[in-house]
């Protein structure tokens with residue numbers, strides 16, 4: 001139950017938001033009727049059209065939402081195999097064979113909203129609604145960096161305890177906590193939508209990406225799941241979160257939908273229209289897209305009652321269609337999925353995964369605790385175990401944080417990606433950060449096979465990159481072996 005302070009904060013904020021929206025000139029880009037029509041019927045199998053769309057995808061031109069809808073509704077199994085294969089090719093040609101790793105860090109589950117699917121909802125009496133103290137936060141950071149992580153997504157509920165000033169404060173605490181050679185070099189944020197001035201406060205603290213998930217793009221479904229007197233009830237406030245963040249100068253923003261609360265096809269369409277509208281206004285779409293799937297949460301009966309279940313096969317289709325449609329956008333796959341399925345889904349075009357995750361408040365030090373978790377994770381392996389599997393599959397794990405620290409964000413990042421040049425930086429930076437991991441944190445078994453993989457990638461750089469880049473990689477690796485850290489291109 002909410003405290004008096006939380007109740008009055010919430011009421012005041014709802015009024016502020018409504019006053020803001022009355023003056024906001026942005027036009028809703030989600031046409032529910034059009035999307036429902038586009039996804040309504042199975043597509044007629046037209047091999048010529050399919051070949052054209054796959055060729056367009058391979059040339060990295062992306063697909064329009066209408067073209068994506070056509071492919072999404074194909075029922076022919078062989079065509080899907082071709083779509084999956086094309087998605088893998090697209091991922092390889094934009095990013096190469098590297099996977100960026102990060103850890104989620106849940107800082108506060110105090111929340112004034114009451115989303116029916118979420119364990120942290122205010123009416124859930126079985127959750128200990130609480131936030132970390134600064135000392136607890138530092139201890140969590142030491143536990144995370146002690147495993148070798150360099151990038152986190154910090155997660156907050158919405159409320160007076162988690163306003164923009166607190167988010168900026170907690171970011172300062174995180175960045176300043178050093179743990180031997182360990183440190184967090186990039187903080188992404190997953191938190192409630194903010195006003196432009198508030199986003200500026202968070203930007204000043206050194207943000208990587210600001211993520212807000214729309215949950216569902218269907219307005220009628222959104223209304224059913226978020227109540228009528230919550231801040232989160234206001235669909236348009238959330239829909240334009242990323243636009244306001246970009247207006248505030250945050251160049252890397254991220255969208256997502258919670259798959260499994262409405263028809264997955266509608267959500268894919270919503271994500272594509274969302275990215276397109278940001279591109280129209282700011283010249284750059286979403287930096288990343290997340291496609292979390294609904295998982296069970298403590299005392300949350302919605303999970304079992306809900307009729308929009310998304311199957312593993314649907315997940316394959318979701319990822320592949322996104323990969324073809326927005327080739328330059330990072331795709332994030334989380335530990336909501338099982339290790340076995342992650343193993344398979346990564347191949348379809350994923351560029352980032354979380355690993356060694358714990359989503360209980362204080363969980364990295366104290367272990368799992370359902371009464372402090374937003375939902376249950378399905379992949380509870382350690383970072384080292386996840387890396388071990390990536391290495392076996394030939395992926396180079398990356399803890400790279402170079403882009404935003406070199407100012408390669410927003411449009412500039414997209415230009416580099418589109419010209420094929422981002423791959424030229426991604427692989428060398430992956431090599432350098434993976435070497436740090438192998439020297440400082442890897443288990444003996446991962447060190448042995450990781451060293452072998454690393455030397456293969458160094459050979460690859462020598463054979464395929466400019467002479468200068470090859471020499472620089474060699475020189476930086478020698479300096480890292482000599483004890484220097486945090487070298488990047």
Ligand code: SAM
Nearest residue numbers: 117118156157190191192213258293294295375
């Ligand atoms: N309170 C902020 C908000 O809602 O924007 C922060 C996000 S919340 C802590 C992170 C995301 O987790 C939500 O946006 C939602 O998509 C997802 N989520 C919520 N309940 C979930 C569940 N039961 N299973 C999987 N993901 C869930």
Ligand code: SF4
Nearest residue numbers: 111113115118121157
């Ligand atoms: Fe709060 Fe976010 Fe959970 Fe909704 S999804 S109850 S806003 S923490």
